[in-house]
Amino acid sequence: MVNIRYTTEHEWIRLEQSSGEIVGAGIVGITDYAQQQLGDIVFVELPTLGAVLSQGDEAAVIESVKAASELYSPVGGEVVAVNENLTEQPALVNTDPAGSGWFVKIRLSDTNELNGLMDEASYRAFVDDLD
Amino acid sequence: MHARARVRLSENQVSQKKPVNRSLKQTPLCSLHKTLGARMGTFAGFDMPINYPTGIIAEHRHCRTAASLFDVSHMSQFCIRGSNGLAEIAAALELMVPGDIQGLRLGQLRYTMLTNDQGGVIDDVIVARVANHFHLIGNASRSKTDKKILCDKLPASISVTQLDRALIALQGPKAEEVLVRHMPKLRTINFMYGNKFELAGAECWVSRSGYTGEDGFEISVPANQAVEVAELILDEEEVKPAGLGARDSLRLEAGLCLYGHDLNETITPIEAGLHWTISRRRRAQKNFPGAHKILHQLIEGPKQQRIGLQPAGNILVREGAKINDTNGNNIGTVTSGGFGPTIGGPIAVGYIAKEKIHMGACLKLRVRNKEIEAAMTSLPFVQHRYRK
Numbered sequence: 001m002v003n004i005r006y007t008t009e010h011e012w013i014r015l016e017q018s019s020g021e022i023v024g025a026g027i028v029g030i031t032d033y034a035q036q037q038l039g040d041i042v043f044v045e046l047p048t049l050g051a052v053l054s055q056g057d058e059a060a061v062i063e064s065v066k067a068a069s070e071l072y073s074p075v076g077g078e079v080v081a082v083n084e085n086l087t088e089q090p091a092l093v094n095t096d097p098a099g100s101g102w103f104v105k106i107r108l109s110d111t112n113e114l115n116g117l118m119d120e121a122s123y124r125a126f127v128d129d130l131d
Numbered sequence: 132m133h134a135r136a137r138v139r140l141s142e143n144q145v146s147q148k149k150p151v152n153r154s155l156k157q158t159p160l161c162s163l164h165k166t167l168g169a170r171m172g173t174f175a176g177f178d179m180p181i182n183y184p185t186g187i188i189a190e191h192r193h194c195r196t197a198a199s200l201f202d203v204s205h206m207s208q209f210c211i212r213g214s215n216g217l218a219e220i221a222a223a224l225e226l227m228v229p230g231d232i233q234g235l236r237l238g239q240l241r242y243t244m245l246t247n248d249q250g251g252v253i254d255d256v257i258v259a260r261v262a263n264h265f266h267l268i269g270n271a272s273r274s275k276t277d278k279k280i281l282c283d284k285l286p287a288s289i290s291v292t293q294l295d296r297a298l299i300a301l302q303g304p305k306a307e308e309v310l311v312r313h314m315p316k317l318r319t320i321n322f323m324y325g326n327k328f329e330l331a332g333a334e335c336w337v338s339r340s341g342y343t344g345e346d347g348f349e350i351s352v353p354a355n356q357a358v359e360v361a362e363l364i365l366d367e368e369e370v371k372p373a374g375l376g377a378r379d380s381l382r383l384e385a386g387l388c389l390y391g392h393d394l395n396e397t398i399t400p401i402e403a404g405l406h407w408t409i410s411r412r413r414r415a416q417k418n419f420p421g422a423h424k425i426l427h428q429l430i431e432g433p434k435q436q437r438i439g440l441q442p443a444g445n446i447l448v449r450e451g452a453k454i455n456d457t458n459g460n461n462i463g464t465v466t467s468g469g470f471g472p473t474i475g476g477p478i479a480v481g482y483i484a485k486e487k488i489h490m491g492a493c494l495k496l497r498v499r500n501k502e503i504e505a506a507m508t509s510l511p512f513v514q515h516r517y518r519k
Contacts, residue, residue: 039187042188042445042447043446043477045446061499063446065187065376065380066376068447094186
């Protein structure tokens with residue numbers, strides 16, 4: 001089962017699981033709604049490997065033709081992987097925001113932080129409300 | 132996605148939310164944009180298309196290679212008429228702008244600016260000599276200011292009427308090919324000239340002009356016939372719609388000024404590099420607002436000047452970024468910046484102190500507490516391809 005949580009800032013975190021238990025790391029990206037809002041993304045600045053972030057810290061900078069914005073970490077933890085492909089192909093965030101357009105993988109320092117995030121259904125309702 | 136993006140997005144209202152603001156103005160093409168799937172946003176109080184589903188970069192490239200239709204009906208259009216003939220109007224207008232209005236031939240357009248007594252730019256405008264009157268086109272954000280100043284300063288014998296007309300631009304190397312199918316005589320129109328044409332049954336004023344650096348035309352059409360004209364042009368296979376996002380990246384590459392960013396009431400035409408808009412006769416006459424300062428700057432050089440910047444790497448540099456010299460001294464500020472799809476990287480325009488101007492010089496730009504190297508360049512970034 002895929003376990004994805006969402007923030008009100010339109011980030012997602014896909015959690016690794018083993019037998020239904022969260023094992024401590026998650027891949028982070030922005031939602032399709034967010035990439036649509038931003039438009040053509042032309043530059044992404046990623047954090048350094050090993051950086052330790054608190055929940056809500058800046059994890060990446062996203063530049064679209066229209067505006068600059070930041071991806072803020074949905075959870076606190078250590079950056080254990082970054083999607084280097086985005087350096088050469090930032091448009092992956094537009095074409096596949098939920099897949100190959102991921103940004104960073106974070107090892108969670110506190111799984112309780114997930115409680116404040118939305119599940120898929122809540123996020124959909126949240127986005128529907130915005131339109 | 133952090134709040135800063137959302138703040139910026141909501142400032143520009145680059146969202147598909149239904150406008151809450153009831154006073155938001157619409158152009159006659161508003162429903163057409165929505166049918167075409169446009170992402171709408173607020174610009175100068177108008178609900179305008181920012182981009183269509185293909186996105187800004189694709190729209191930008193299409194304009195540089197084919198022909199793109201832009202709705203620029205938000206711009207204000209004024210008809211200036213006088214009971215004592217065109218000469219009186221031209222002379223009166225020249226007391227408000229440094230451009231040569233008396234020398235305009237029938238159908239000719241002039242890019243000039245309304246200036247204030249300090250030499251600052253109140254608005255940059257196009258003045259066209261149409262058969263028996265002058266047509267003035269100004270920026271949407273300056274519409275009320277322009278109207279007030281025109282009404283206040285022009286003598287009572289001259290009337291100023293804001294026209295209920297749409298403005299549709301078709302820009303790009305294939306614009307002529309497309310439009311001559313409907314207006315064969317358009318081929319004879321040179322850059323910065325216009326004429327009356329009938330298009331889709333509407334009486335249009337069509338000029339060879341634009342804001343992209345490409346060859347192209349601007350069509351002024353009665354508001355109630357604008358949809359027919361736009362649909363007729365969009366039916367041509369070379370034509371795709373483009374929004375204000377692409378309009379901005381195109382004009383930035385073309386080194387053209389955006390009012391409220393690269394031009395305002397404290398920046399003179401000389402500082403903006405628009406000295407070429409002031410003819411020898413007007414320089415000699417010295418009878419436009421701010422002439423003293425503007426002419427002094429023409430001779431002595433201005434304190435600051437508009438220049439191009441090409442940042443190294445891929446980080447975008449936007450309006451407000453500080454420009455420093457290699458010793459870390461602040462020497463200017465970026466007034467427009469972003470991604471140039473034709474250049475394939477970041478570009479910016481800013482004002483820097485005159486004594487620091489050396490084309491090719493290395494500068495440092497402050498972006499998010501980082502220093503980015505940039506080369507000072509002349510403008511435009513992409514050469515104009517006007518048909519003169």
